[in-house]
Amino acid sequence: MSYYTCHVMIIAVGHSDGEFSIFSADCFDPLDPTGNISVTFDIYQRTDNGYLARVTLQNYYQYRHVDKPGWKLGWRWANNEVIWDMSGAIATDRGNCSSYSGSQMPHSCKKDPIIVDLSPDVSQNRSEHCCRGGLLSAWSIDPFNAFSSFELEVRNVGDNPLGQAPNDLTLMAPGPGYTCSPLLDTDPSVSSDFGGLRQVPVLRTWKSTCAYSSFLANTLPVCCVSLSSFYNPIVTSCRNCSCGCREADKSTTSCIRPGPLSRSNEDNTIEIVECTDHMCPVRVHWHFKNNYMNQWRVKLTISNYNYNKNYSNWNVLVQHPGFTQQTSTYSFNSTKLPTLGNQDGVSLFWGIDYYNNVLLHFDKAQVGVVSTEILLDKDPNSFTVSNGWAFPRRIYFNGENCEMPLPDKFPMLPNRSSTLRPTYCGFTLLFILLFLPLLHPWL
Numbered sequence: 129m130s131y132y133t134c135h136v137m138i139i140a141v142g143h144s145d146g147e148f149s150i151f152s153a154d155c156f157d158p159l160d161p162t163g164n165i166s167v168t169f170d171i172y173q174r175t176d177n178g179y180l181a182r183v184t185l186q187n188y189y190q191y192r193h194v195d196k197p198g199w200k201l202g203w204r205w206a207n208n209e210v211i212w213d214m215s216g217a218i219a220t221d222r223g224n225c226s227s228y229s230g231s232q233m234p235h236s237c238k239k240d241p242i243i244v245d246l247s248p249d250v251s252q253n254r255s256e257h258c259c260r261g262g263l264l265s266a267w268s269i270d271p272f273n274a275f276s277s278f279e280l281e282v283r284n285v286g287d288n289p290l291g292q293a294p295n296d297l298t299l300m301a302p303g304p305g306y307t308c309s310p311l312l313d314t315d316p317s318v319s320s321d322f323g324g325l326r327q328v329p330v331l332r333t334w335k336s337t338c339a340y341s342s343f344l345a346n347t348l349p350v351c352c353v354s355l356s357s358f359y360n361p362i363v364t365s366c367r368n369c370s371c372g373c374r375e376a377d378k379s380t381t382s383c384i385r386p387g388p389l390s391r392s393n394e395d396n397t398i399e400i401v402e403c404t405d406h407m408c409p410v411r412v413h414w415h416f417k418n419n420y421m422n423q424w425r426v427k428l429t430i431s432n433y434n435y436n437k438n439y440s441n442w443n444v445l446v447q448h449p450g451f452t453q454q455t456s457t458y459s460f461n462s463t464k465l466p467t468l469g470n471q472d473g474v475s476l477f478w479g480i481d482y483y484n485n486v487l488l489h490f491d492k493a494q495v496g497v498v499s500t501e502i503l504l505d506k507d508p509n510s511f512t513v514s515n516g517w518a519f520p521r522r523i524y525f526n527g528e529n530c531e532m533p534l535p536d537k538f539p540m541l542p543n544r545s546s547t548l549r550p551t552y553c554g555f556t557l558l559f560i561l562l563f564l565p566l567l568h569p570w571l
């Protein structure tokens with residue numbers, strides 16, 4: 129049963145100099161079809177007039193993380209419940225608690241509270257697995273930081289001592305785009321006790337799953353792909369207007385990126401990017417660098433054109449048939465993802481901690497860049513340099529689809545293909561043949 133609907137939409141954006149671009153967006157990602165963020169509401173203890181509950185957000189998206197300023201979770205109480213106390217998170221508004229008097233006031237009397245995470249360095253009011261500043265890592269990259277919990281005491285629950293599930297769950301993670309199913313009763317979550325000897329189910333569990341749709345998020349594309357190869361000096365740059373069109377005045381160097389197309393930008397942050405023909409904040413460049421006998425080498429470069437935004441814990445997903453073979457990645461962490469019956473391989477790349485896991489912003493005429501070389505084994509049955517085979521089929525940056533150049537613009541093979549013969553490591557081989565007998569006595 130699926131509660132969220134999928135949309136496909138095409139928006140044509142006309143522009144003053146006659147160019148226009150087409151953005152299509154859909155909510156179903158064929159490379160991560162079950163991706164979701166689940167919200168689990170576990171009631172683990174009854175109290176005199178309510179219950180204690182633990183709420184867990186779990187990010188099951190393989191390569192979509194929840195970035196700064198972090199998630200915001202909201203719901204609407206079914207009756208007149210109040211949040212008496214809370215640890216590991218806070219409600220952003222106390223609401224109207226005027227019917228309560230006494231020394232302790234409820235934490236929030238709002239009918240529709242909004243909950244935000246605490247920062248990692250708070251020392252008070254923590255709970256287990258809490259306080260990640262609202263950040264959730266992508267499931268395939270860092271599963272230990274892909275979930276977060278907070279605890280709350282609910283009072284004034286009405287006749288049913290185990291309450292009634294809240295309605296209208298909303299998740300901003302951090303922006304719009306998520307749709308959550310209703311919280312439904314499921315089998316109670318079980319924890320283990322006595323070092324795993326004893327199973328302890330909670331009293332009641334409600335669960336919801338929230339799914340992302342770039343259509344609902346209503347944002348312009350954030351990323352484009354450019355290509356080059358050793359056999360053609362012409363670089364295939366990003367398509368003009370991939371992420372919007374630049375101002376007609378070509379002398380402007382910094383451009384303001386339009387926010388989400390309809391909704392007003394909730395954090396009031398204006399994205400300023402370097403003015404380019406593609407207007408994308410991020411560009412991924414794929415350079416087919418060497419063609420060896422049994423292997424081939426690619427240089428992958430990611431550039432940040434933002435003036436005021438660093439991307440921490442960025443990731444890039446590449447779909448290419450070559451990734452079904454053995455690969456070595458030199459300067460990024462990487463993992464292969466399930467191909468889901470696809471002929472192509474799918475590799476996920478992300479930065480190495482303290483080295484290049486932050487993609488720095490554009491600074492004084494210098495683009496923030498991270499790059500790596502990738503060595504891929506050849507499958508002699510499929511490898512070819514013709515018809516653009518060596519170029520990626522699809523690239524995502526932080527889970528967002530990157531705009532590819534059109535296939536007829538891919539770097540073309542020269543007519544005389546002598547330059548294309550794989551370079552044979554003849555010198556190395558000669559060296560080994562000549563000197564191996566000499567080295568042998570010491571080996």
Ligand SMILES: *[C@@H]1O[C@H](CO)[C@@H](O)[C@H](O)[C@H]1NC(C)=O
Pocket residue numbers: 161162163164166188337
């Ligand atoms: C949410 O993700 C989990 C883990 O991948 C999966 O088992 C579950 O079926 C997903 N739920 C939905 C509604 O897609």
Ligand SMILES: *[C@@H]1O[C@H](CO)[C@@H](O)[C@H](O)[C@H]1NC(C)=O
Pocket residue numbers: 213214215218235252253
């Ligand atoms: C946080 O802890 C302090 C002291 O332990 C307590 O007075 C306060 O009510 C707590 N706040 C919340 C929101 O639980």
Ligand SMILES: *[C@@H]1O[C@H](CO)[C@@H](O)[C@H](O)[C@H]1NC(C)=O
Pocket residue numbers: 224225226227
């Ligand atoms: C707060 O709620 C009380 C009733 O519980 C009501 O009389 C009062 O007008 C409310 N105050 C505001 C500001 O809404």
Ligand SMILES: *[C@@H]1O[C@H](CO)[C@@H](O)[C@H](O)[C@H]1NC(C)=O
Pocket residue numbers: 368405
């Ligand atoms: C992209 O725009 C530049 C000028 O801004 C122009 O020189 C170039 O021809 C355009 N490319 C395409 C493919 O239209």
Ligand SMILES: *[C@@H]1O[C@H](CO)[C@@H](O)[C@H](O)[C@H]1NC(C)=O
Pocket residue numbers: 435436437438488489
């Ligand atoms: C980006 O990171 C650099 C280096 O850590 C820092 O100096 C700069 O202030 C950051 N910029 C933003 C907009 O956060």
Ligand SMILES: *[C@@H]1O[C@H](CO)[C@@H](O)[C@H](O)[C@H]1NC(C)=O
Pocket residue numbers: 269270461479480481
């Ligand atoms: C990335 O790779 C480094 C070293 O190769 C490793 O120490 C680190 O744990 C990896 N990071 C993640 C998030 O897997």
Ligand SMILES: *[C@@H]1O[C@H](CO)[C@@H](O)[C@H](O)[C@H]1NC(C)=O
Pocket residue numbers: 542543
């Ligand atoms: C390649 O050959 C085609 C015809 O076979 C010709 O039209 C084209 O100009 C040639 N390209 C180069 C770069 O020589």
